[in-house]
Amino acid sequence: MVERTRFNDSDCPVARSVDTIGDWWSLLIVRDAFDGSRRFGEFQRGLGVAKNILAARLRSLVAAGVLDTVPASDGSAYQEYVLTPKGQGLFPVIVALRQWGEQNLFAPGEPHSEMVDRRQGRPLRALEVRSADGRRLDADDTAVNKVG
Structure with a gap:
């Protein structure tokens, strides 16, 4: 498999932004977070994306500081994804x-x-x-x- 070109050390802000949120699943996850999705299952149902792809994109967005994980608001053992201030900036x-x-x-x-x-x-x-x-x-x- 061809390795993805990375732009995380580019001097261009557009290139760095695309490196972080430039694939369509990441942008659609952020869109759905603005629309109120918080749980893995909500994102999966809304987007129809394969679970392994969704899990990878969510991990990437958390690692980039766009999303954060917090305990579920209903007190269950699940976690929820919330936009950070960096994510809100999108x-x-x-x-x-x-x-x-x-x-x-x-x-x-x-x-x-x-x-x-x-x-x-x-x-x-x-x-x-x-x-x-x-x-x-x-x-x-x-x-x-x-x-x-």
């Missing part, structure tokens, strides 16, 4: 992927799930990238200062 990433998918992967009028403001029940405004002074930025307005 919320804008999940929203951005959702909004990109809504704009680009559905036909007009095609039904899909929708994220709404819990208090108002209304769809979220599209995410925007802003400069330090508040200006809206597009890709042409930015540059990457590379190391070395």
